[in-house]
Amino acid sequence: MKPPTETDLLPDSAEAAAVENPAVGIDQSAGNFSYNMEYAFDAGTGLSEDTIRYISSVKKEAPWILEFRLKALKKFLSMPMPTHWATKDLENIDFQKIRYYLSQGQKPKRTWDEVPDDIKKTFERLGIPEQERKFLAGVEAQFDSEAAYSNIKEIVSKQGVIFVNSTEGLREHPELFKKFFGKVIPTGDNKFSALNSAVFSGGSFIYVPPGVKVAQPLQAYFRINAENFGQFERTLIIADEGSEVVYMEGCTAPKFSTSTLHSAVVELVALKGAKIQYITVQNWANNVFNLVTKRGIAHEDAEIKWIDCNIGSRLTMKYPGVVLKGERARGEVISIALANDGQHQDTGAKMIHAANNTTSNIVAKSISVGQGRSTYRGVVHIPKHLKGCKNNTECDALLINTNSRTDTYPAISVRGDKNSTQHEASVSKVSEDMIFYMQQRGLTEGQAMSLAVNGFINDLARQFPMEYSVELKRLIDLEMEGSVG
Amino acid sequence: MSQLEIKNLHVSIADKEIVKGLSLTIKGGEVHAIMGPNGTGKSTLSKAIAGHPDYTITSGEVLLDGVSILEKEADERARAGIFLAFQYPSEIPGVSIANFLRAALQARLADGEEIDASGYYKRLYAKMDLLKIDRKFTSRAVNDGFSGGEKKRCEILQMAMLEPKVALMDETDSGLDIDALRIVADGVNTMRSPELGVLLITHYQRLLDYIVPDYVHVMYDGRIVKSGDKTLAHELEAKGYDWIKKELANAKA
Ligand SMILES: Nc1ncnc2c1ncn2[C@@H]1O[C@H](COP(=O)(O)OP(=O)(O)O)[C@@H](O)[C@H]1O
Ligand SMILES: [Mg+2]
Secondary structure, eight states, rough: OOOOOOEOOEEEEEEHHHSOOOSSSSOOOHOOOOOOOOEEOOOOOOOOOOHHHHHHHTTTTOOOHHHHHHHHHHHHHHHOGGGGGOOGGGGOOOGGGGGGGEESSSSSSGGGGGGGGGHHHHHHHHHHHHHHHHHSSSHHHHHTTTEEEEOOOOHHHTOOOEEEEEHHHHHHHHHHHHHHHSSSSSSSGHHHHHHHHHHHHOOOEEOOTTTTTTOOOOOEEOOOOOOOEEOOEEEEEEOTTOEEEEEEEEOOOOOOSSSSEEEEEEEEEEETOOOOEEEEEEEOOOEEEEEEEEEEEEETTTTEEEEEEEEEOEEEOOOEEEOOTTOOEEEEEEEEEETTTTTTTEEEEEEEOOSSSOOOEEEEEHHHHHHOEEEEEEEEEOOTTTSEEEEEEEEEEEEESSOOOOEEOOEEEEEEOOEEEEEEEEEOOOOHHHHHHHHTTOOOOHHHHHHHHHHHHHHHHHHHHHHHHHHHHHHHHHHHHOOOO | EEEEEEEEEEEEETTEEEEEEEEEETTTTTTEEEOOTTTTSSHHHHHHHHHHHTTEEEEEEEEETTTTTTTTTTHHHHHTTTTEOOOOOOTTTTTTTHHHHHHHHHSSSSSOOOOOHHHHHHHHHHHHHHOOOGGGGGGSSSSOOOOOOHHHHHHHHHHHHHHOOOEEETTTTTTTOHHHHHHHHHHHHHOOOOOOOOEESSSSSSSHHSOOOOOEEETTTEEEEEEEOOOHHHHHHHHHHHHHHHHHHHHHH
16 A cells, blocks of 8 residues: 555644544544545446445345345435425435445454554544543444444443444344344435445444443444545444443544535334434535434333434435334434535434324424525324324524525424424524624624524533533534634 | 723714714723713714724724724724623523633633633632622523623623723613612722723713712713713703703804
8 A cells, every 4th residue: 555645635724723633533624634545445436236246245245235235226226316305406416426435444453553554543633542542432433435443342342232333243243233224214215225225334233232231432433535435334223122322423524626425324223121322423524415314213111312413514414213113212303403604404303103102302403604504304293093192392593694594394293182292493593783792702703603603502512421512512613713704 | 001092983873973073081090971861872982982893983093002993803802901881781592601701701811721710710709709699690691581680780790800991881770770780889889990991871870879980971962062070960960961952052053
């Protein structure tokens, strides 16, 4: 391999910021660098059956997986783009110009010392090894298509917890994998879940045995390094009866001039009495199409909570969902979206009640800045035959500058009179007077806007693990500083 | 000792002239009261000095310690030592007073310098004790759902913490009952020092019983039309503003 040549795309000041490690490593200014890599495995540009056969063969997959992929490709090709309800911007994705698989190998390293230098340097700059030492039970670091590093602390693996990337998961735990894979989100759920099912690579596979409560969070970090690339990780988390796990993911990519596609599928299964908390703080560069399908099934007395922070990207379409399958199951989506100039955050939540006495809670806060656009799109479904089900939905939008746009499509269908729902929505503005008031106390315009935004999401940010709320605040500070003319 | 000089200041809003040639010098240690009927331009004067973007200064000068502040942004003026206690303070939902003040003080430090948290809270609590403000107050979001009196107290607390060179206090007495007024006045009186110049904007004489001014100015139609000592305030209280208006009309005729 050639020695890495750094191609830094930012002026000096941002470079200086990149040197100090951010707390959780999703700082975009720190993320805006890339290495010129030669990839040992490259599926080339464009999508065809051959692309899929290539991916499957380098991964040495079982025949059923190749079958699964090829069927998914057919499904993908047969489905129309959802431009009619979402946005015409989707038409600008050229699937034949994307690279679907790039890697240095299919087996992640267990120690950072074994990770190739340039990849190791990437994650060091993002602060990942340091965080791992400090507060994580395990880390998986994906670089383009495959995990370069994956490790779990011995104390956790001794409890029987499995935390590997999906390529390894399929190879080493096929029975467990197959039992749940594609069951929460079927291939044809939407066009992008079909695409992911055809070309998926990387992502995490987690299994937590009955009664095991993983004390520290497991973290995955998804890094896009290559231009014109599509990242299609596939994550499956199974929390067995009475177990508990917190999973966090962070994502970054450098700012390229051409568009990049990130299209993940994440499936969660919380068996009886289990608890899964899934936290995302992502800060994509504003050329990334981020089209992700996330859903969990909560069995009896189980609880699934999605905490989803979307900052950056050109277009994000993401509606984490919970199917409340067992009695007294609980589902929650806490979502924060920040749409800056040239960005569209189309986010929301889905709660499908399928058993009695299930409860769901959705709190969505969006911030639109300048020309930024944010949309809340939600589905809450409680069928007539159920009783004792409850939903609470709260959507708050904050507008900064008059051009910002916000739309709310709550779509709550609650049938029958034995269930209850509560829905509140608000739109507020950061007024010129409010900014002046803060400036009069000595804050710059950027600091003032940042403080207003942090105040707006304060009640939600408090629910995050410390490291992540600190990081979120930093990201907002950076976004707001950058949005001042 | 610092000094704010306002020289022949003209201020317009949306091409309408509101302040029409106003001159005034406030030295450290002095309290100047400006009184005048509603709509005469008192708030406009204070906001223009503080740098509100809606207010255009068409001519004149404002110097702080001999240096013009008119080219500076509002936040630079604030950091240079100008404090405006607002007639109608803004609400900042979700941001506690403690965090807000901390951010304001942090903004005054050099890049890379961090505020010392324990020192900050010690100072904050000392100022709150001085102003007889309950400890719980600063965990509330800035002005969010505050009564008129609470808003004014919040302004005074900020002023105490930020230690400006010049404080422009716009109708700080409005919305206060007599007890609250006394507390606010006590606060300002304890802050009186050669380091601080105060411009006290008020509609009523009442406040001036508690904060005794060194000078009283009457503002009318964008100008100072009469200046004197505290006895002028009593005269205004007794006779109302019509007396001034008549005097002006006679002078013109
Ligand atoms: N933002 C504004 N836009 C337009 N006119 C304003 C604005 N603020 C004040 N004015 C006008 O300027 C004049 C002076 O107002 P103001 O300075 O608030 O007076 P005072 O504080 O003495 O009561 C009034 O005629 C008022 O209507
Ligand atoms: Mg006024």
